Amino acid sequence: MIYSLLINILIVLLCPGMRYNVTIQETLAKTVQVEAVSMHDAKMAVSQLYRDSNIILSAEDYIDTEITVDYNRSYYKSPTGDFTLIQGDCVETLSKFKFGFDMVFADPPYFLSGGGISCQSGKVVCVDKGEWDKPTTPEEMDAFNLRWLSSVRDHMKENATIWISGTHHNIFSVQQQLLKLGFKILNVITWAKTNPPPNISCRYFTYSTEFIIWARKSQKVAHYFNYDLMKQLNEDKQMTDVWRLPAIAQWEKSCGKHPTQKPLGVLARLIQASSEPGAWILDPFSGSATTGIAANLLGRRYLGLEIEDEFLAMSKARRKEIENHQVRTDYLERLVKAKIILPPDNVFVADSSEYMYGVPWLL
Numbered sequence: 001m002i003y004s005l006l007i008n009i010l011i012v013l014l015c016p017g018m019r020y021n022v023t024i025q026e027t028l029a030k031t032v033q034v035e036a037v038s039m040h041d042a043k044m045a046v047s048q049l050y051r052d053s054n055i056i057l058s059a060e061d062y063i064d065t066e067i068t069v070d071y072n073r074s075y076y077k078s079p080t081g082d083f084t085l086i087q088g089d090c091v092e093t094l095s096k097f098k099f100g101f102d103m104v105f106a107d108p109p110y111f112l113s114g115g116g117i118s119c120q121s122g123k124v125v126c127v128d129k130g131e132w133d134k135p136t137t138p139e140e141m142d143a144f145n146l147r148w149l150s151s152v153r154d155h156m157k158e159n160a161t162i163w164i165s166g167t168h169h170n171i172f173s174v175q176q177q178l179l180k181l182g183f184k185i186l187n188v189i190t191w192a193k194t195n196p197p198p199n200i201s202c203r204y205f206t207y208s209t210e211f212i213i214w215a216r217k218s219q220k221v222a223h224y225f226n227y228d229l230m231k232q233l234n235e236d237k238q239m240t241d242v243w244r245l246p247a248i249a250q251w252e253k254s255c256g257k258h259p260t261q262k263p264l265g266v267l268a269r270l271i272q273a274s275s276e277p278g279a280w281i282l283d284p285f286s287g288s289a290t291t292g293i294a295a296n297l298l299g300r301r302y303l304g305l306e307i308e309d310e311f312l313a314m315s316k317a318r319r320k321e322i323e324n325h326q327v328r329t330d331y332l333e334r335l336v337k338a339k340i341i342l343p344p345d346n347v348f349v350a351d352s353s354e355y356m357y358g359v360p361w362l363l
Contacts, residue, residue, distance in 0.1 A: 075087045082295075083295075090285065093305050102275050102280050106152065106163070106283065107262060108148065161216045163214050163270050165210055183216065185213060189211065191243050191266060196247065229342075255288075258311055260287060268341055271295055275300055
């Protein structure tokens, strides 16, 4: 009797830095290595090798050949190493290396794309952000949030904090999983948008708020909070947990628009509040990498995880955009004018040395 085995095959592509882990399920153990110029060609090469082999299987022994590709790979790393994108599921990717982050921002699926309508650029549009945002059962939502939060928690330093955004669709599930995992909830920020879209149906109050939970990893280990800076930015008054800030502006869409893109102002404020210059920041649902852009503008270092090619390309373009001194200056001036940051003289530029995560495919 021939037993079914899982064979891990490393396919080395001709393109520098692009490696794929290909898993073949077959009835006989067989390890091969092929070279190809693309993932498609790599899969075809493996299939051809399998067909051309001299192995003869009887009908009762033959199962089938199933080929799957592991998409976890380095997508882009900035010239200074302070901004890295990895393509892959956040849980699977994080399981492959050990690194402790100082701060995490997560914008997970809200699960609200149920066919409703909204207003965008003056037009009525269907609320459909993608398959990843389709409504699900409460049990499935809880399981999803527990899974990614558990993985992220394992990669947070003991004094690290995490920010998670949401609406009523998902935020209560997030809160319960945070408590289950032992996080200490510090604040629930109410982001009151100063320019919300109108309510088309006229059957509800206009949706103008989102929530951002701020929690620390440990119940007993103190977290970092730049209280003095937040007070200074708030006309020398204690900053409250209600933030009146605009939604994403047109100038933030120069490289395209992600359907759930957050404004730079929101990310810049929370990054300054909870991390020091030079800190490592993780975003497990990177999207258009607003977290990374804000982090780099403020002298922090960033690792973003994302699955979709479209959003990775957008993120890379945004990071390259701020290599332009004029663009970078313009962004900082806008944040200063909005009283999100102090004048640029006070902005720290992170040291560019030793940007290592211990990720095998980044070495």
